[in-house]
Amino acid sequence: MNEMSTAADYIQSKIGQAPEIGLILGSGLGVLADEIEEAVKMPYEDIPGFPVSTVEGHAGQLVYGKLRGANVIAMQGRFHFYEGYDMQKVVLPVRVMKQIGIKTLIVTNAAGGINEEFEPGDLMLIRDHINNMGTNPLIGPNDKELGVRFPDLSQAYSRDLLGLAKETANELDIKIQEGVYVANTGPVYETPAEIKMLRVLGGDAVGMSTVPEVIAARHAGLNVLGISCISNMAAGILDQPLSHDEVIETTEKVKSNFLSLVKGAVEKIVEA
Ligand code: HPA
Numbered sequence: 001m002n003e004m005s006t007a008a009d010y011i012q013s014k015i016g017q018a019p020e021i022g023l024i025l026g027s028g029l030g031v032l033a034d035e036i037e038e039a040v041k042m043p044y045e046d047i048p049g050f051p052v053s054t055v056e057g058h059a060g061q062l063v064y065g066k067l068r069g070a071n072v073i074a075m076q077g078r079f080h081f082y083e084g085y086d087m088q089k090v091v092l093p094v095r096v097m098k099q100i101g102i103k104t105l106i107v108t109n110a111a112g113g114i115n116e117e118f119e120p121g122d123l124m125l126i127r128d129h130i131n132n133m134g135t136n137p138l139i140g141p142n143d144k145e146l147g148v149r150f151p152d153l154s155q156a157y158s159r160d161l162l163g164l165a166k167e168t169a170n171e172l173d174i175k176i177q178e179g180v181y182v183a184n185t186g187p188v189y190e191t192p193a194e195i196k197m198l199r200v201l202g203g204d205a206v207g208m209s210t211v212p213e214v215i216a217a218r219h220a221g222l223n224v225l226g227i228s229c230i231s232n233m234a235a236g237i238l239d240q241p242l243s244h245d246e247v248i249e250t251t252e253k254v255k256s257n258f259l260s261l262v263k264g265a266v267e268k269i270v271e272a
Contacts, residue, residue, distance in 0.1 A: 032262055114237075151215070190234060
């Protein structure tokens with residue numbers, strides 16, 4: 001059996017009903033998993049075939065349970081390309097979540113603001129992305145069971161889900177931005193010259209994740225909602241160095257809005 005099925009079988013042996021929604025929780029945003037009720041926690045190291053997360057601030061477990069009445073499964077901590085995992089490993093959890101039944105994937109991340117109208121602490125709904133990683137998780141023989149050879153990405157982020165998330169933000173009086181997420185490999189933060197370039201290219205926020213998972217999700221036919229927490233202004237905008245501590249501090253501040261937005265969106269998704 002392949003890694004995907006081995007992992008899926010293990011998870012299915014631990015959980016009840018199939019989850020409808022999968023969540024990937026970015027740096028500093030893992031607190032959302034604490035809101036899941038009747039939680040079944042599965043540390044990555046216990047899941048056969050799963051890689052193990054190494055970065056500080058990433059707990060590294062799957063959490064299954066109920067969020068606003070919906071059956072969900074959340075990744076508390078993700079696998080980044082810059083950690084040295086190959087792209088297949090980075091996207092494995094998405095494929096596993098698809099296999100156990102999710103229809104919708106909510107991806108979240110901490111990102112640097114490129115758009116100068118943004119402020120640290122803003123939440124940005126991802127309208128589209130630019131893959132600036134120089135590689136792609138679908139390179140290699142295509143497994144037809146997973147999806148087509150040449151997937152369409154003209155609506156990588158579902159317009160319906162984007163609309164639903166905007167509505168949720170408005171109802172909850174949460175300030176919301178919308179824009180294009182650029183994925184770099186990291187682990188360095190960008191140079192000011194790179195940020196200028198990315199702005200010219202149409203980027204609004206920049207980070208080191210999300211795009212591989214979204215590509216695999218679309219390949220698998222999942223509907224995707226993407227949310228970036230603007231944890232800092234990208235390099236060169238403010239006259240100060242960037243640090244991971246700043247990223248974590250800001251996500252800490254925006255926590256309550258982030259939690260309300262995601263929970264509200266989940267509620268609307270299951271109602272829809
Ligand atoms: N650049 C890249 N990744 C990031 C940033 C940034 O400024 N902030 C949080 N993740």
